[in-house]
Amino acid sequence: MSFGEWTKEISEFIWGAPMILVLLGGGLILGGSIRFYYIIHIKYIFKSTIGTLFKRTKHDHTKGEVTPFGAFSSALAGTVGANNLIGVPLAIHYGGPGALFWMWIVALVGMATILVEIILGQRYREQTPQKEFVGGPAFYMSRGLKWRFGALFFAIGLIVQLGLSTMVQAKTIADRVGNSFQISSTVAGAAMVIIVAILVFGGIKRIAGVMKFLIPIIVFGYVVLTVFVIGSHYTSLLSTFQLIISEAFQPTAAVGSFAGASIWVTARWGLARGLYSSEAGMGTAPIAHAAAANHSPLKQANWGIIAVVIDTLLICSLTGLAVVITNTWTEVEEAEQMLINAFQTLMSSQVSEYLLTVLLIVFVLPTVTMLIYYAEKQADFLFKHHHPIIVRSLYLTLLFIGVFCSASMLWNMMDIVLAFVVIPNMYALIKLRKEATAEIKQFIYDKKRM
Structure with missing residues (x-):
């Protein structure tokens, strides 16, 4: 058995019953x-986050380095x-349309996980001698x-996982740019x-400053594009949802280029993608939010809920619906080509291909920037007096190496390592x-007094 086959088998096992129990069981607890x-308080969550965007608010930067929205934008950049x-x-x-249903489930359940993560990340964060705020699972595990x-x-596992994720992102971009513009992997890397x-050497303030302007534009543009694709097939929208729900609870039959899938396989792929998009339980969200200048851990955690809504329930759902409603999931095997074919319902094949390439570039580069930032914060925990330039240089090197690796093997290795990050964090x-719970009880008590 080759190394690639070995990693695939382990990944498929871990992301079956074991991770279903950890993610859904832990999230429900x-x-x-x-x-x-x-x-119950979803209206308040939107009011205290999105509802404050156009209000002038003073932030006490002795309590954090960036604004709550800046921290939210940075965290969102790490998932988009x-x-x-x-x-x-x-x-x-691999899992059929039913995988979308399980992606939604893990996102809804995962909102509780994200909320608790960010609250604890804020409560147990520390300030470095350089006046930077650091936090996350490693800190609430050791201090709490x-x-x-x-x-x-956790810290060592996340450093490894982030390195693999950086390489996956690099490979995706290099392949796409090479296919569209005939640019070599070396040049793309x-x-x-x-x-x-340029971004990572500017620190979290520069990252947050760029992301709070860039991310809303990227999200809005992609939402408009995919809504137009789905809207052009609006008569099939109801049957598409029916297909997604039905295939989540029964084996998906082979059709076209799709080879079929069992219920476990469908759930496995939906759960894995749902976790990667929402990062619920992965422990990265509280790292970004720990830098926020917010007096209330709960109010900052509310931004985490909005991130899951935007990233998983909106962007990922629109991508999935576009692929399913246009039937491109039955026409081709390559994931990239599915989305290109979906775009072709609105434009020519060449324009569709160029568009996907541009989208990938603007989606992936902010993500890689945040992955390196997260790794740097783990180094802050492991080595109190480390030099950031070492971590940044290492991950920039991995970014370049990733363009020459096997994408499928990187995905499988990333899934395996991620499981060993999620399990201690969920515990x-x-x-x-x-x-x-005490934070939320205090909020409810204060609300009743108002």
Whole structure:
């Protein structure tokens, strides 16, 4: 058995029953503990986040480096990447349309996970000698649980996973640019390294400053495009939803180029893509939000709910619906080509191909920037006096190497390592969930007094 086949088998096993139990079971425990606050108080969540965008608000920067929206934009940039454009069609290719249903489920359940993560990330964050705020699972494991081994295990595991993720993003871009513009992988990799280096060497303030303007434009443009694609097939919208729901609970039969899938395979791919898009339980969201200048951990956590809504329930859903409603999932095997064919319902094949390439570039580059930032924060935990330039240089090197690797092997290895990151984090969240519950109870008490 080759190394690639070995990683594939392990990945398929882990992302079957084991991760279903961890993600959905753990998410439901957390949701019940916080009394599904994010559903009951959804109106307040939108009002305290999106509703504040056009209000002038002073932020105490002794409590954080960037604004709450800046931290939100940075966190969102870390999730809006290749997974949204390529990962979702890939899940449909292997698991069928029903994978979208499981992606939605893990996103809804995962909102509780995100909420608890960010609250704990804010409560246990620290300030470095350079006046930078750092936080995340490694910090609430070591300070909240006094679980030093778990914190070290998580930090090292996340550093490895982020390295693999960086390589996946690089490979996706290099292949796409090469196909569209006949540019060599070497040139594409070098260009990515230069652009990302300009951002990461500016620190979180520069990253947040760029992302808070760039991300809304990217999201709005992509939403408009996919809505037009779906709208051009609006008569099939109801039957598309019926297909997605029915295929989530029964084996998907082979059709066209689709080879068929069992219920477990369908759930596995939907759960994996849902986790990658929302990052619920992965522990990266609280790292970005730890830098926010916000007096209330709960109010900052509300931005995490909005991120899941935008990234998974909006962007990923629109990608999946565009692929399913146009039937391109039955026509071709390549994930990229599915989306290109969907775009062709509105434009020529050449324009569709160029458009996907541009979209991937503007989606992936911000993601890679944040992946490197997350890795740097893990180094802050592991090595109190490390030099950021070492981490940044290492990941920029991995970014370049990734363009020459096997995409399928990188995806499988990333899935395997991610499981060993999620499990200790979910354990810590469940053990510390009463602290998040206390934040929410205080909010409800204050609200009743108003």
